[in-house]
Amino acid sequence: MKDLRDTPLLVVEDLSKRYGARIGCVDVSFDLWPGEVLGIVGESGSGKSTLLSCLAGQLAPDTGRVLYQGHDTLEMGEPQRRTLARTDWAFVHQNPRDGLRMGVSAGGNVGERLMAVGARNYGAIREAATDWLGRVEIDATRIDDRPRQFSGGMQQRLQIARNLVTAPKLVFMDEPTGGLDVSVQARLLDLLRGLVRDMGLSVILVTHDLAVARLLADRLMVMQGGHVIEQGLTDQVLDDPQAPYTQLLVSSVLQV
Numbered sequence: 001m002k003d004l005r006d007t008p009l010l011v012v013e014d015l016s017k018r019y020g021a022r023i024g025c026v027d028v029s030f031d032l033w034p035g036e037v038l039g040i041v042g043e044s045g046s047g048k049s050t051l052l053s054c055l056a057g058q059l060a061p062d063t064g065r066v067l068y069q070g071h072d073t074l075e076m077g078e079p080q081r082r083t084l085a086r087t088d089w090a091f092v093h094q095n096p097r098d099g100l101r102m103g104v105s106a107g108g109n110v111g112e113r114l115m116a117v118g119a120r121n122y123g124a125i126r127e128a129a130t131d132w133l134g135r136v137e138i139d140a141t142r143i144d145d146r147p148r149q150f151s152g153g154m155q156q157r158l159q160i161a162r163n164l165v166t167a168p169k170l171v172f173m174d175e176p177t178g179g180l181d182v183s184v185q186a187r188l189l190d191l192l193r194g195l196v197r198d199m200g201l202s203v204i205l206v207t208h209d210l211a212v213a214r215l216l217a218d219r220l221m222v223m224q225g226g227h228v229i230e231q232g233l234t235d236q237v238l239d240d241p242q243a244p245y246t247q248l249l250v251s252s253v254l255q256v
């Protein structure tokens, strides 16, 4: 039998999206391999979010193909895509409010996703939720608290638990540490890095923060004006940027 690790998990071909005359992203192509973390970097308005939304099936591109394990996700019906989104895929939003149900307890937020993939045993669901709260460093005594009783960092960790409890293969992350204090960011990054490694996750990570990209991403794609202008191994791109724009991006961060 063919080893799935010998084939890309995701194949993206010539993906383009315009908003009227404005460019979202243009002719983006890449492969994502099992267990690989791909960082998409670029300044504000470079097309990162547009690309991520198209990849995750939240926005219809004008042209191009996205193949997940060989299946064209853009050709899939809505029910099939929704199933994928709650089984094999996960999406971590910058704002935890976009990825959590604020009126449901922490345990409920995690358990709900398990129920969406068919779990029915209340005891087992609660046990899994407790285990996952522990994995994201939330005390088990907080299981019945609502997310709004949590700090921003805790909310983000809860969103991560909710996303990862079903052991997805591919996780989309949109500025997962954005909007948090630097010390909270560092702790979250550490946690994320451990989970990604332990679970062998494939990740597409959008960030404008090159320090985040450096810590999490194996490979980087640099976007400018909707185009991918440079890509390569993270260290290679950040230590020896080729495109003038990337050089600027790297040096402006170094001056901070």
Ligand SMILES: Nc1ncnc2c1ncn2[C@@H]1O[C@H](COP(=O)(O)OP(=O)(O)OP(=O)(O)O)[C@@H](O)[C@H]1O
Residues within 6 Å of the ligand: 019, 022, 023, 024, 042, 043, 044, 045, 046, 047, 048, 049, 050, 051, 208
């Ligand atoms: N819904 C929309 N309608 C019209 N234009 C849009 C829309 N969404 C994005 N754009 C435009 O598409 C281009 C790319 O935007 P996009 O949000 O993808 O960039 P980004 O790199 O994610 O920026 P940021 O880091 O600020 O989120 C920008 O010129 C933006 O103004």
